[in-house]
Amino acid sequence: MSDPAHLLQAPSPNVFDSACPTRAILDRIADKWTVLLLILLARRTMRFNELRRGVDGLSQKMLSQTLKSLERDGLVTRTAYPTVPVTVEYAITPLGIDLAAALDGLRRFAEDRLPDIENARARFDAT
Amino acid sequence: MSDPAHLLQAPSPNVFDSACPTRAILDRIADKWTVLLLILLARRTMRFNELRRGVDGLSQKMLSQTLKSLERDGLVTRTAYPTVPVTVEYAITPLGIDLAAALDGLRRFAEDRLPDIENARARFDAT
DNA sequence: CAGTATCCACGTCGATACTG
DNA sequence: CAGTATCGACGTGGATACTG
Numbered sequence: 001m002s003d004p005a006h007l008l009q010a011p012s013p014n015v016f017d018s019a020c021p022t023r024a025i026l027d028r029i030a031d032k033w034t035v036l037l038l039i040l041l042a043r044r045t046m047r048f049n050e051l052r053r054g055v056d057g058l059s060q061k062m063l064s065q066t067l068k069s070l071e072r073d074g075l076v077t078r079t080a081y082p083t084v085p086v087t088v089e090y091a092i093t094p095l096g097i098d099l100a101a102a103l104d105g106l107r108r109f110a111e112d113r114l115p116d117i118e119n120a121r122a123r124f125d126a127t
Numbered sequence: 128m129s130d131p132a133h134l135l136q137a138p139s140p141n142v143f144d145s146a147c148p149t150r151a152i153l154d155r156i157a158d159k160w161t162v163l164l165l166i167l168l169a170r171r172t173m174r175f176n177e178l179r180r181g182v183d184g185l186s187q188k189m190l191s192q193t194l195k196s197l198e199r200d201g202l203v204t205r206t207a208y209p210t211v212p213v214t215v216e217y218a219i220t221p222l223g224i225d226l227a228a229a230l231d232g233l234r235r236f237a238e239d240r241l242p243d244i245e246n247a248r249a250r251f252d253a254t
Numbered sequence: 255c256a257g258t259a260t261c262c263a264c265g266t267c268g269a270t271a272c273t274g
Numbered sequence: 275c276a277g278t279a280t281c282g283a284c285g286t287g288g289a290t291a292c293t294g
Contacts, residue, residue: 074247120201
């Protein structure tokens with residue numbers, strides 16, 4: 001009774017299986033622009049061009065594209081105010097906050113362990 | 128005295144600056160194959176073709192390429208045993224374990240929150 | 255088994271121009 | 275301000291073939 005057929009209809013999600021929907025999710029969230037934008041938005045709600053300035057090297061196209069994807073996935077919300085010219089605010093959702101917490105771990109690793117990595121590279125390249 | 132010149136020579140690392148070395152690090156670790164391989168290797172030491180089988184969809188070229196990069200960055204070690212045919216083991220390093228812990232957060236998010244994301248998408252696509 | 259080498263298709267991404 | 279549309283360069287990455 002530990003394995004009745006009806007319990008097998010939802011196989012446990014597994015990112016290592018390329019056919020598993022979770023794999024596609026992982027591919028999307030392990031994206032450089034997604035990482036940076038979500039970390040920024042976890043700090044505070046921001047406007048479109050504000051985000052553009054906040055992430056050095058991010059093109060308008062990729063910003064727009066990534067934001068749309070984030071919105072679709074329920075990670076951020078988009079709110080347009082009928083000012084002239086129009087004002088649009090992007091805010092993180094509770095789901096997004098969950099993810100941003102994990103993503104910020106990557107940022108911290110990169111910033112904290114930079115010296116270790118540079119040392120490792122120097123040693124590797126020396127041989 | 129809170130800002131003597133010699134203290135400014137090492138500006139605080141900032142992933143949002145495209146010129147900062149930490150940005151390049153982030154780009155490398157926020158890579159789909161890196162994420163999956165490091166999570167696997169955090170569980171146990173594995174051989175080349177074992178890793179290949181463990182990550183569905185990963186080509187030999189990308190595996191080889193990613194492993195070399197991970198080794199160079201001091202995240203994994205490569206050990207070849209003079210058997211016939213040759214046996215090569217990849218093991219995670221302490222630095223790699225640090226990163227893998229953060230990366231596994233991404234995997235857990237993907238696997239745990241898949242329903243939330245799918246719901247969000249359905250709602251978004253409905254409008 | 256554990257790679258390397260080559261070729262090339264495909265998609266990503268940036269640059270540019272235009273709009274409400 | 276906040277986008278969209280188009281185009282073309284570039285690099286990633288898969289397929290294939292070969293090697294110690």
